[in-house]
Amino acid sequence: MVGDGVHGILYGHIRKGDTARMTRRLTLLDLRFFTGDDAAALAPENATSELYQSLIAHGMWGTALITMAVATRLPGPGSRLLHHELDYVGDVGLGDMVSVELEVLEKQDGRRVLLSCCCLGPDGAPVVTGKALVECPEHDVSAPEDVVAALEASGRRRQLRRLLNQARGIPALRTAVVHPVDALSLGGAIAAAGHGLIIPVLVGPERRIRDVAEAEEIDLDRIELVPTEHSHAAAATAVALAREGRVGALMKGALHTDEFMSAVVGRDSGLRTGRRMSHAWVMDVPTYPRPLIITDSALNIRPDLLTKADIVRNAIDLAHALDVQRPRVAILSATEEVNPQIQSTLDAAALCKMAERGQIRGGDLDGPLGFDNAISEAAAKTKGINSPVAGKPDVLLAPDLESANMLGKQLHYLADAEAAGIVLGARVPVVLTSRADDLFSRVASSAIALLLDRHHKAAHRDVTHTEVGN
Numbered sequence: 001m002v003g004d005g006v007h008g009i010l011y012g013h014i015r016k017g018d019t020a021r022m023t024r025r026l027t028l029l030d031l032r033f034f035t036g037d038d039a040a041a042l043a044p045e046n047a048t049s050e051l052y053q054s055l056i057a058h059g060m061w062g063t064a065l066i067t068m069a070v071a072t073r074l075p076g077p078g079s080r081l082l083h084h085e086l087d088y089v090g091d092v093g094l095g096d097m098v099s100v101e102l103e104v105l106e107k108q109d110g111r112r113v114l115l116s117c118c119c120l121g122p123d124g125a126p127v128v129t130g131k132a133l134v135e136c137p138e139h140d141v142s143a144p145e146d147v148v149a150a151l152e153a154s155g156r157r158r159q160l161r162r163l164l165n166q167a168r169g170i171p172a173l174r175t176a177v178v179h180p181v182d183a184l185s186l187g188g189a190i191a192a193a194g195h196g197l198i199i200p201v202l203v204g205p206e207r208r209i210r211d212v213a214e215a216e217e218i219d220l221d222r223i224e225l226v227p228t229e230h231s232h233a234a235a236a237t238a239v240a241l242a243r244e245g246r247v248g249a250l251m252k253g254a255l256h257t258d259e260f261m262s263a264v265v266g267r268d269s270g271l272r273t274g275r276r277m278s279h280a281w282v283m284d285v286p287t288y289p290r291p292l293i294i295t296d297s298a299l300n301i302r303p304d305l306l307t308k309a310d311i312v313r314n315a316i317d318l319a320h321a322l323d324v325q326r327p328r329v330a331i332l333s334a335t336e337e338v339n340p341q342i343q344s345t346l347d348a349a350a351l352c353k354m355a356e357r358g359q360i361r362g363g364d365l366d367g368p369l370g371f372d373n374a375i376s377e378a379a380a381k382t383k384g385i386n387s388p389v390a391g392k393p394d395v396l397l398a399p400d401l402e403s404a405n406m407l408g409k410q411l412h413y414l415a416d417a418e419a420a421g422i423v424l425g426a427r428v429p430v431v432l433t434s435r436a437d438d439l440f441s442r443v444a445s446s447a448i449a450l451l452l453d454r455h456h457k458a459a460h461r462d463v464t465h466t467e468v469g470n
Helices: 028-035 037-041 050-057 060-072 145-152 158-167 183-194 206-215 231-243 257-264 305-321 343-356 371-375 377-382 401-415 439-469
Strands: 019-025 080-088 097-108 112-120 126-135 173-178 198-204 224-227 249-252 278-284 292-295 328-332 364-369 395-397 418-424
Touching: 019 060, 060 080, 060 097, 060 112, 060 126, 080 112, 097 126, 158 278, 158 418, 158 439, 173 183, 173 231, 173 439, 183 198, 183 206, 183 249, 183 439, 198 206, 198 231, 198 249, 198 439, 206 224, 231 249, 231 257, 249 257, 249 439, 278 305, 278 401, 278 439, 292 305, 292 401, 305 328, 305 343, 305 395, 305 418, 305 439, 328 343, 328 371, 343 364, 364 371, 371 377, 401 418, 418 439
Parallel strands: 173 198, 173 249, 198 224, 292 395, 328 364, 328 395
Antiparallel strands: 019 097, 080 126, 097 112, 112 126, 278 292, 278 418
């Protein structure tokens, strides 16, 4: 793999014994690929379905993975699968991780290579075994790394990877990383720096940070470190650096969200603006065609109408930063009908009227909407909802923190979605990751912070230019 893409391996460069490996999780999106739009009905509770059994439990998915591994790994782009003989010796279920292992057994005439193929289930036992005869590429052929990654991920992370691509070429944002005293928080900051997204300034207990760096073999020689005694002092110091303009963003490390955010929202020493702060998840849902912003799942517990108005304004601002010109905002409730006994339906109706009167600008709002008719055009049509938002939202505004938090986590754990978290409405972007977030989520959150910073700076330049012109 080189900088300009993933290259196929030419016949002359292949040797007997060469190997390749690819790992992937079986999701509902894979079922849809095999069976069409109605595949969601083939869930595990309907696992007796003959179609489900033939495609999944009897290894057909493993065949598809072997084909993909040949096309992307060995020999890779430009190769052709000529023939295969496979035995299905195990079962696969939804959510299982399956690893494909390829090995070159022999080289034959005509650029042909015989491969040993094996799919291993989550317990390491074989699911599919056999051999495949492939033809190596005749000329140097490459495919963009992101295209190959998207193929291998079955659509996972395609939206967040697109945001990473948007952030390429923007100067890195000097970012205070608060209390990075574990492998994930320190590793996430270093990974984001490696992608050219941030210039990390590590703020926290120096000895603990260096101990983690040594254990993880991370070189800190060229990275600025601001020593503090403990996590509380680290949060206060990082906020002070942002207030002084010495950093352009904050990133939460291994400390509790309440401790971190109490320093950010401090009335006299924090990073408040005229806008209420709120949290947003940018969700990458494999079965949804665009990034999905869910708000507010972390800061405002039971927001009133005016707080919700600011949450919507923040979300629209974020969508603009992600290059969504006219974001569609679905205001969720338990029903699409206004009901005086359900406060969230009244708030939704009022927010829509505020948008109509110009109190909320830059997006299209509709609500109240139930989750079904908010996210599904078919459900909206069934209920007679004619709306520019219903069925195709960019933003989901939940009634309160509990529902937003559960919605985001349900998508993550049940729909294989990934999330990047950001705090909006502060003086600088604030990357708010969960302690369970992996490195990719932390890198993606940094990319969103960089895009948000660029958007705010451009807006400030526009305002300044207008004032000077006047």
